[in-house]
């Protein structure tokens with residue numbers, strides 16, 4: 244074989260292979276695959292994903308990690324990222340990912356109809372698929388629940404040395420303070436943060452469960468934490484957890500006013516998603532009644548679609564009125580909330 248012929252043969256072989264690869268990428272193989280980056284991992288998630296594959300024939304590949312490393316990974320992968328969908332918790336994190344330009348806008352009648360508009364990005368960059376409430380827990384021997392009914396009350400000096408709450412870098416607290424900025428403005432939010440710091444029973448430490456446990460043992464009279472952490476303790480067989488649950492009561496704040504602060508678990512389609520169509524299908528599936536139950540029940544969160552009921556364990560906390568403000572404001576106010584926390588000396 245002379246040199247020229249070999250070159251031609253190699254070139255046509257490359258062309259044929261190239262065409263085959265392109266057909267794979269743009270055709271059948273691509274439509275049957277979906278790559279999800281998720282910071283969620285619960286038992287019911289297996290059923291969540293397998294049901295989608297059964298219904299659509301689309302195979303799901305998952306990468307699971309903590310929220311911030313996932314966002315860092317997406318940034319590092321950039322245009323070459325294989326990821327189609329990011330699932331994470333707290334709108335503050337979805338907002339951070341969006342600030343990095345990771346999401347693309349999605350127009351979907353299904354999502355717009357089924358998800359309340361205060362729980363999704365105005366232009367479809369991300370959507371909330373379940374909610375969690377950030378509530379007040381109290382020690383039944385130390386606090387009369389008739390004396391406290393709002394987040395604002397936590398800043399009252401009568402609760403001096405009583406409050407346990409985690410650090411100001413925690414995204415849940417940033418979102419909570421961001422909501423106070425949205426409702427009252429910067430000055431009042433600053434006063435509130437200072438008042439709460441003055442009432443600390445101890446320096447911020449640990450996660451939400453640690454705050455609830457500290458109320459259970461009487462180290463603090465009051466704590467602020469997300470609902471699902473308490474439900475986990477309710478479901479625990481550990482005698483120490485049972486004792487905590489017995490000593491602790493739950494207050495859904497601001498029921499006579501704007502309602503209790505809620506945040507979301509949510510997802511968005513990534514800007515460079517190789518399988519955009521499958522990604523939108525998946526988000527629409529997440530808004531179906533069946534998937535809503537899997538998604539919300541897996542972590543004892545509240546479904547966002549009307550008419551879908553919460554888990555039995557969560558329903559024992561009772562009904563409440565949720566703050567209907569658009570959660571995207573929690574993202575927008577996040578940098579200011581961090582400044583206020585720092586100025587207030589909230590560690």
Ligand SMILES: [Fe+2]
Nearest residue numbers: 332451469472
């Ligand atoms: Fe959490």
